[in-house]
Structure formats: structure tokens, C-alpha cells
Amino acid sequence: MTDISPESTPGGPDDERVPDDLSSLFADPDRQDLLEKMARQQVHGTRAGMADATTGSEHEIPLPVPPAATVVGGLVFEDDEDQENGAAPVPAPRPSSDGWTWQDAFPTGTFDSAVWAHRKRVFLHGLARHAGHSHVYAWRLSKLSGLGMMAGARDSWHYYTAQEYADMVDTARRKNLAPDIIAALREERLEYARARRREPLLVGASTAVLTVVAAAVAVADVYGLLTASPAAVLLLGILSAMGLREHKRRNPDQPLTAAFALPDGAGGEHPPLTDTMLNDVLRTAKVLKEDQEIRLVEPIRAAEINGIEARFRLPQEVTFSQLMAKKEAIAGALDIEERWLDIRKDGSANRVSFWYCTADPFATPRTSPLVESPERTDVWKRGILIGFNRRGMPIYLKLRHVMALLGGMSRTGKGMLLRNLLCGLGLDPRVNLRLVAGAKPGEHRGYAPVCATFFGRRPERLIALMEALLAEAYRREEILEDQARAKFGERDLDEFPLELLIIDEFKQYANSSVRILDPNDDREEGPRRTIKASDRIAELLEELGAFAAALNITVAVITQDPDANTIPRGFKSNSGARVATRTGGPVQTNAILKDGATGAGLRAHEIPESIPGGAIVDIDGAPGELIRSFFIEDEEYDGAADIIAAGRALREELGRAPGQFSDPIEDYLLAVTGLSSSGGGPNGSGRPGPLSDTEGLDEPATVLTLMLDAFAKAFDPERMSTQDLLPCLAVMDPDIFSYEALGLDEPAEDASPEDARSTVVSYGRRGGKKLAEEIAKVLDGTDRELVAKEWTKGGRGRGYYLADLRSAAGIAPE
Template sequence: MSTTETERGIETEAQLVDLAAYRDAETLTRIEEAARDAVRTTPAGLPDLTTGTVRLDKVDAPAGTPAEDEAGVLEILDERDGWNLRTLIPESLTDPGVWRQRRAEWLNAAGFHALRSPVYLWRAAKVSALGARVGARDAWSYLGATEYGEIADKVRRTKAGPEHIADLRADRRKEAKARRREPLTVYGLTGCTTYTAALLALGETWGWVMAAPVLLPVFGVLYALGRRELIRRQPDGTFALMDTPDFTGAGVLTDEGLNAALRARNVGILKDGEEVTIRGFIAREPGDKASVVRFDLPRSAGKTAKEVAAKREPLAAALAVDAIQLSIRQDGHEGGVYMRVADSHPFGGDPVPSPLETAERWNIWDGAPTFVDETGSITAIELLFFGLLVGAMPRQGKTFTARAAAAAAVLDPLCRMIVADGKGGKDWSATALLAEAYIRGVTEPAVRRLTHVLEDLVGEMEEGYDALFELPDEVCPEGKLTPEITRDHKIYPVVLIIDELQRYLEDEGKEEEDDKLTYGKRIEKALITLAKVGPAVGLIPILASQKPTGDAVPSALRDAIPQRIAHLCATYQMSDSVLGTGSSASGWNAKDLAPAFKGMGIHADETGLRFMRSLLIKLPGFRAICERGRALRIEAGTLAGEAAGQAGRAARVGGILADLIAVFEDRKNPERLATAEILDGLAELDPATWAPAALGVGEEDQATYARTGGTALRKRLDEALDGTDRTLAVRSWTSGGRANGYYLADLRKAAGMG
């Protein structure tokens, strides 16, 4: 910091310190934009059409000096970098969407007038004929001085003498003769004769088709005469040769058409004299397939965007379009509306293939490409932390939708998959290549196995939360799974797919006769727990049901999955059960979807509702995706469960078998172990389950412990191997005494390890 000697002594000079050294790049950009906007409003900015420049030069100051801690300033320099006319040009001249809208209006107007050109020609001919008649009458009246005849008639009615009438007739002849000799009359008659002769000559020489354009001036004059006569006859009347273009049904929205539709009797959003305030201009989307407008409802109307959306069907009728072509949502405040009017049905044509059919791999954190929206854009939905519930009538595409979403998880080698197909067909058979558990059908063993899988998943979910709890806040700041945790700590997302869910929930079977809960209730309880609590640790439910109403799929389960898709439903109650109560009253009713377009539906999430059509993945393409998913998991070392030839339950399906293998390994892998030895090893691994006290046996009573523990062990093994073609039987041998137990070879075979 420098000093200056003054009359008052030595004083420190002012130091300019720039805050740029202490600001991040985003803040600096925002400051610069604000400064430029401010300069445009200054006398130097507006008249010269230039902007100043914000300079944030860092002040060089020695370390440790006060300059480092002093506040800085922003210096605006008057540097003229060039002209900036764009800010003064109206948006209507620079917005491509507005120009597309104008072009659409012009083209539709041209088509409208072209279709009505015969009507216009007939009108012009009628007016021209009137003009010819009026012109001939006026010409004859002028050349014949007919006004004298009218005077003579008036004189005759007054019973004046004949000499007065004779004088009037003489004056008429004299005036008529004078008028016919006037230069203007002679020139006019000569011109008409010449024009007629030239027209006849041209027609004889080049043909009457070539001569037709020469008649246009004549028709123009006659039309003008006829129009003048119409105005004379009806001074207060209106006449137009061409009608005002009507864009109703063309998909091209206009200010007049919008206000007229909102005033329609069955819509009733606006009253007579009220108009909406359009923000900016009506524009056309890229691709020129729809008109888009943002507008504010008049405050006096007291209406909201939700009320406009609830009037979708009558509003579509007023605009002469299908309701599916009309998209309405709130834009900003309650009275702000975004409206999109498509030119045609947005989901016409063939379904769009999924991009995952050709993708080599995918990251589930990037979302799952599942459907196209009304604009034709492919939408990747968020599966992590949201899940997906699909509901519809039979054969309306819910399995295709669930398959399109699941394909993203298939191509992510860090996603574990569990699949239960209540239909029992081939829709999900390809997932057996990589799923830790694939359950097909609703037979008693299949339902029992799904019950055990889900209950084990609940236990694994709790372990996942314990693992996240142990991580530092810097690693797990929000207490939930992140891509970094998945990669570094191997806590993988689990995708649970259940198709035809209602068939499992309706099962009335019990594992034991004295059990209080049926399999269906146990599945329901486990699913509700997983859907409510599991998302934070990566549990992703993808559930599909053709009967998503409360009597089949409980509301507690539906409400726990915030992301839903409804295809064609039988009733509005079914639609509301998927999309949420009151959605039908708001104009979103899956009952009214067109059945001709399979895969079309309504998507609901935390951002609102929208129309969609699911991406297409046929069975051969899905099998190819699953084959790539298996190869990716083999390469990453994440192939597990049934797909890896291991024990037949997912998640913790290998729990008891893995524990048995651990007991053998701890004892140097002997050929066989007695049940008592195995129970001792299991008690060391999991005393809460296998210790004598946990089994209700005294520690001194080894015989009872071996008998009770052996029975519990056989039951756990039967559950683990249920639904597979593998078994593990207890065997007896004699070596220094009779013993019962398990052989290591049998155990490895049952675990799919050899």
C-alpha cells in the first residue's frame, strides 16, 4: 500500500480491492450480467446502443497486508465492444417459434381460402353481375339524360300544360346529344370498343384461355361498381368477399381462438368481454407439430389453472381437437396456464423402440427410458427412490411399460434383480439369466418362495440401513444410497419386479395351519415395509397389476410408490386408484383413453400428470438385453443368486447355505460334520438364532439341543431350496459311534457350487 505526502502529513492512498478473488465463477457471471443490464439503462447505454464492461481485476497486494482483508469494488468501464441491437428488436421478430407460428397461420389460411375459393368466385361473380347491371343502368341514365324524364313525370302529375312537357322533352334530347358528344364519353366508348376488339383478336389468335387474364380489369371495375351499390343499399351492413380464416381443428392456436374457446358455454372459464393476457407470443414447437402458449387468466374471473385443466374435454371440443391433443398445466402462479395444442394425435403411428435395445450398458442413476411424452420426446423416469406402479385392464401394455423401465436395471451390472411373474408366461423368463431369484406363476411353492424372499429382503433392508449408519456424514450426507456408496461400499440397488401383483396378494394359503397370516397378507406386509422404508437403501419396486383397486392392492402400498402409470382402465375408480384420488375430477381419467393406441397411458409423479406411450421392447429384444446384462455382471463379478447357480432365493437366499459353508471352512473343510458340530458353528456365527437359549433348550441338554436345532436347520434348508431342483438331505454314518449330519459334497451341490 503506497503513501502520499500532503499538507496534513503523510496519508495512505486509497486501495482498490476486487471481490473477484473471493467469488466463485457462478457468482461472477451473475454479477457481470446484472452490471451489463444496468448499463443498458444509462444514458451511455441506450442512445449509443452499447453496453459497458464489468472488469474484475485482482488487486496485487503483498501477502499479509491489510489489502487482503479490505472490501473490494466493481468497476464499470465505458468500453464499447460493439452494437447490441438485439435487445431493441421485438421478440416477435427474433423468436423462431413465433415465426413458425406465423408460417403455420399463413399456410392454414391459404388452405382455408383455397378450399373456399369456389364460394369466393361465386360471390365475386354475383357482385360483378350487380356491378354490370348498375353500370349499364347508370351509363344509360347519363347518356340518355333520363333525369329529364323523371322531371316530366312530376310535371305531368301536377297537371301542367302540354307545352311544359314538350319543353322538357326538347331539353332532354338536347342534353343527351351534348353528353354523347363530350370528349370523356367519346374516349370511353372508343376505349371500350378497342378493348373488346383486342380481346376478340387475342382470343381468336392465342385461344380464349390465354385471353381470360385480360378480363380481370373488367371484373375488377364491375366488382367495384357492385360493391358500391351494396354499400348504398345497406349503409350499416357489412360485406366481405373472403371469410375470416377458421383455425378450429387445425391445431394452430390463435389469440381469438383461445379466448373464444375459454368463453364457450360448456367451458365457462371467461365471461363475455373478458380476455386472457398472453405472455409473449403464441409459438410453434420445433418440428412444427403443436402450438404453445402461456397466459394469465384475468383476476376478475377468479379462475385457476387447475380449473382450466379440469375442463380439458369441453375445451378440446371448443377447439375442435381430441382431448389427447390438449396439454394443460399450471405455469408459475395459480392463474398462470401453459397450454399445448397438437396438430394431430401425439401417439399416432407405430410405437417408438426403446434406445436400450441397442445400448451396451446403462447407469440406473441416469433414470430409465420408459415412454415418449406428448411432444414425442423419450422420457427417462427416476426409478431410484421412487419405484413404479403400473395399473390397467388386461392386454393394455402394462407389462411392456414395466419391461421398458426394468431394461435400464438389467443393463446396470451394479443392480440386483428379483423377478416374480404372476402370469407365469414368457414375459419375464429372460430375466432368469441374471436375476438372483426368478419366480414364475402362483403355485403354492412359488407363492411360499416369494413370501420368504420378501421377508428376507426386509431383513437385508435393515442391514443396509445399519451399513449406511456406520458411514461418515461426508460419505453419506443424506442418509441414503449414492453412486459413490454403491461403487465404494458395494451396497447395490435391488430392483423388485412383480407382475400381476394382485394374484399373489389374493393367495389364501398358509405355511402352517395355525399361522395367523396367509401368504398374501405376509407378502402385502413385506411389500408395504419395503416400499415405505426401502427406497433410501436402493430398494426399487416395479409393480404391475390389472386390478389396482383397494380390494386387491391396498392403498398403503399404492401410496408408498409416488410414481405411477395408468393405461386404459375399466372405471374412473380404477384410474383414481393408480393416479391418485381426484385425478379424474381434474381431467385425468385413464378410463377415457383411446383403446386403439396400445401402450398409451397417463404418467403421474411429484411434478404432475402427463400423457405418455410406453417404449417398445419385444421379447427377442428383451432377451438380448438380458444376455448383455448377464455378461456385464459376469465381467463386474456381481452375478449372484440363481443366475450364478447359487441357492435359490434372492437377497439373503444363500444365507443358511452360506453359513453352513462358512462352518465347514472354519473347520478346514472336512468331508462331513455332525449336526451337533454344525449347530455349534452356527451358534458362533449367529448366536441370536442358533444358541441353545435361542432355541429354548438348556445348555446342558446337548441331545435335546441337537434334536431341536436339527429340526430347525432342516426347515431353514427346505425353505432356502424351495422352488429349485436341488435338495440337501441329512445323512447318517458310523465311525466310533452313530452320527447324523451333512456332507460337504452334498452341501456344495445344493448351493450350486459343484
């Protein structure tokens, strides 16, 4: 490389003079790229970059690498905590010339399989396109051959007859020249014509052409057309060439390729992208002018989900914002939907990563990789795997030092997002997972083994839990103050684990009519004031959101049908991670994401119903991106069971399972309420109980609990028939409600329909009687009752109403 340092002496053998007009260096884009590369290499040779071999010693002196750094492929990666504490990154040593490989001598993309896959697709598409229009080419070739035959016959006749003299005779007549001149021209024409007919070349050429034609006809007559095809093809090629020449003479302004150009619309659907096609698309969308074009910085490559990616440099007159403003027009020019197109900056203001696919990238669901391989996750650095974006890239939700908000309409995928979130959190033992269900606690019962706290439908207990977290936050804040630090990091997780409170169906708590004693009213005499539990919950939520994130304490709120008043403003403004599934309108979208989100293009209310689990995420690493959550089976069977079991085993191995470690939060709840909700309570159902009751509640209480859980798993319908209740109860308590416990044999697989129906009817009668007896035992000695009722509306049936069940269980109506 030429030495361009200030110490260089002019006049040496390698001296390069600087031109007087520096604009000439930047006129050529290729020269500009070369200068940019040379400048980058020169910066690497300074003290701020890598060791400079041109100005120092002959040998490179590698810089020392601290123990906290990791060297991979010549690059130094700093530990995350060192970055947080202000440690400066250590520059990597300059790679030596020995690192050069023979692949570097070839153009970019030469050994890239994705590039060759796209090139193969372009070739096959072109081949299929031209083969599919072979009839068009055959007809045009025939027309050109006929034109060539006519032109050849005309030119031959004109040559044989010296037609140019006939033209001169006509010109002489029009000018009224003397008759002797015209006669002389005619005589000269006859002499020239006789001389031409005796030329050896003309005689030989005519004889050869006639011989080839006669031979082709004779061979075709004797041996068939296939045998004569070589001669016919040769003759057809000659005539086509003559016709093409005549076509050019008649149409001098058209290129020769216009004779074979296919009509518009003959390219088929979604042809592979090429640089020419990309320039045409941008011109059609009015991004580029006719005299402008983009330049590829690397070959076009195939991408995931039938996608295509191109990286290019915009002209200097075109900005990235102008390109993004025409995104809809670009999608129209490509004949795709706008959400199938993704345009991003690629390292600089005028470099673009252009990606699109020819089919809906979210049409096919993807199963979470944790289902097949439930390995330990890194919630702190990498985040929780929740879904994939339109490019097929995995999306991770980081919950360190942030508050989180997830919302959307009912049945739009919030449950599946939460399922991915809980499974990922369960596989990191450094997280104390505290799950609070606002509705349907039975739906989350399977996560109890990895939950340090799990309960549902208890506003008073949620208040106590948040007060315990607030007390823990103040304790941790004092420790940070003593250590003169601003926040906890990853290395503090052993002593101060990530406390993560997830409140599902928060609207049930926000609209709760339960009243509690006012904590600010400390008078000893007279009745104390009461306040709504929802007001106290909102107050505590805002207080935690204001400062607890830096203390390894995170709160994630999940709600449906939110409005401006559902989420406390103080918590929302401090939420750094927001996820919105499909909403009912712009107001709900702004309530979840941020004020003005719809104006910024984050339109969660426009997510198509055809994308189950579709959501817009506004998180670190994916701001305002449309994703689809990974699928974990939850209807046919519990697809999360193996993941939770793996998480439980991992926690038990490290002594981090519920009940194995000192838990100040649960200790506080136990002291205040006398009940424990560690691991979902004594029976893991989300119902808190006394710590000494390791066998669960007594039989009578369990019956009502199981019925509530059965309703919850059915998404709390208004009523359930006894015939539908009994199978659920048999799974949860087979000792009482199974076929065997009721003295019946389950229907055999080969049993006739009549026998199976008879057995089911008998099971319903005996099970219904047994259920009534168990309910009577529970309510014996109380003033409550629960009886089966019949109904005819919506189909005849007999069973229990949810409102009656809750009243019998002592649950106050909301």
C-alpha cells in the same frame, strides 16, 4: 439502459420522471411486459442475482464456481447431492454484452424451424382452401361483374340524360308547383344533357371503352379467347370493381370482404391454428367474452405427432382453472377428442401452453430407443424410460426414495411396461434387481442374467427375501444414525446399491392359501401356530414401505384386477410412484392410483382399448398423465435379448453381475433355504437350486421343469397337446427332443406338403413316446404319475393337463 437505482440524481440528461398516475403504466399490456422485463433485469443486478455493473466496479468480477458445479452456457448446475445436503446454489455470473448475437435483433421465432413449419402449413392450407373454392369465387366475380355492368350502364344513362333534373321535375309535380317552373326545369335538363354529350372527357372515355371492347372481341374472333384474355381480364376487373362499389352502396353495414367470404364449413377438416382461430375457439367454448382475447407470447409452432403448440397469456379476468373447466368444450370446438388436447401452465398463473393434435397421438406404436442403442442408463437422476406422452415427450420412471405400484386388468399392457422397466434397470449396474414372479416365471426367464435374485411361485421364499431386505434396511439405518444423516444419496450407491424388489402378479401371493409357522410363536414345546403366508407378506410389505425407501431400498408391486384389499393400505399410502393401465372400474382405479383418483380426472377405466399399452402415470415429473409404453418385441422374437446381453456385459465389466459381488440378501436366502436364486438359480430358469449344482438339475427333474416352462410361455393354458409341447421342449433341450435326437430330418423348405406332414406326424409319434419315457424315469419310485390324455371338447387332441403336471411335479394346488 436508464439507471433507475436510488443513487440516480434527478435532472440529469437521462432522467425519466415518474407519472403521477401510475395506472397509466399498466393500462397497456405491451407496457406491462416491458416493465416486467426491466424489473427482471434489475433483480439480476442485485446481490441476490448477478453482478451489478451499474453500481459496482467497471468490470464484472466472476463468482467462484465450486468443483461440484457444472457450467453450461453461462448457467451453473449444482450436483444433486449438494442440493440434498442443503448446499445453496451458486448464482451464475452476469452475461456480458459480448454474448449478444445478431439473431437477438429479430423477433422471437424468426429462426425457429418449428415456427416456419407451421407458417408454411398455414400458407399451404390457405392456398389449397382458396384454390378448392375457385368456382365459388368465379361465380361471385361473375355476379359482381354483371352488377357492375348494370350499374355502369345505369349511371352512364343517368349522366347522359341529366337524370337528376328528371328527379327534380317529379318532386315539383308532387309539390304542385307552377307549370312554368316545371317547364323551366325540363328546358334546363335538355341544355345540360346536350352540353354533357359534347364533353371531351366523356366522349374520350366512351370511345376508349368501346374501342377496348371491340378490340377484345376482334382479337378473340381472329386469334382465339386465350390471346384476348388480358383485355378480358382487365375489363372483368373494372366491371368487378364497379360491382363491388354498387354492392357496398346497397349493403352499407357489410364489410367489403363479405362479398368474397366463404360459407361456414368451407374451411376443410382441422385447419392450422392461428391466433384468430384460437380466440374464436375460446369464445365458442365460453372461456372468453366477445370483447376479450388472448395474446400470443411467441409464434405458434409445429410440434411432434402432427401437433400444434401455442403459448399465450390469458386476460386478467380469466383464470387457468376456468380454462381447464372448459377443456371438453374446447376440444369440441376444435373437432377433436379431449385426450388429443393438452393444456398446462407455462411459468405463471395466466400464461398457458396450449397443445393439440389432429390425430390420435397414441395410434402409432414406438419402439424403445434401447432396442437400437442399449446404452447405460441413469436410474437415479434420469429414471427408467418407459413410454411417451401425448406430446411425444419421453416419460421416465424414477425409483429413488419411493415405493412403486403398477396395476390394471389382464392383457392391458402391464407386461410391456414391466418389460421396459426391467430392460432399463438391467442397464444400470448400480441396481441390485430382485425379480419375483407370482405366475408364469418362464415369461421372465430372459431377464435372469441381470437379476441378483429371480424366482417364482414360492410364497415361503418371498417371505425369506423380504425378511432379508428388512434386515438389510435395519443395518443401513444404523449406519445413517452413526453418520447423523437422513437418507442415502447417489454417492452412496457404490457401497449401498439400490435394492429393487419387483413382485409381479402380486395377487397370486395375496390370495395364496399356503400356511407357514407364525414367527411370533417361539414356544419350544407343542405344535406351533400357523398363519397364512399372504398375511405375513402383507405385514412385511407394509413394514418395508414405511421406512426403507430412504435407505436405497425400493419395492415395486405389480398386480392385475386389484381391489381395496389386494394392496396393503400401509404400502399403498407410502407409494410415491403409481402406474395404472386400463382397469375394470373406478374401484380398481382408486385401488392402484389413490383414493379419489377418479374424481380428480385420473380415470384409468376409461382408457380406450385402441391404445395398447396405454396407462395413467402418477409419478415425479408427470402427475396424472396419459402415456403409452414403448414397444419391445415379445412374440415374434425376444426383442429384449440384446438389451439384457448389453446389461450383462456392462455388469461383468464392473464386477456387478450376479455372483460376482458380495450379496448379503442371497447369502441370507442360501443360509435359510439352502438354495440359491442368484441369476435365476443354477439353470437360470427361476428355479432355486443348490449353489454347488452348476450344471443344473438332473435329467429327470429337468423334464418336468421344461414342461412347466413351456406351459408358462403359453400363458398357462388348461392343457397342451403333445404336438404343441414338443417344439418348445426341442428348443430348451435339443439333445433329447430335437428332430436329430429322434433320428429324423427336419422338413425341408422345398418339401411337398405331403412329405412335410408325414415328417411332422412321425416326429409327434417318436417325440411323444420319448417324452413319456422321460416322465416315467422322473417319477420312478414315487407315488405320482403323469400320463397323456385325450380330449374332444374344443377340438380333438392328446396331451397333458396343467393340473396333472403340477401335481406330478409336487406343486401344491393354490
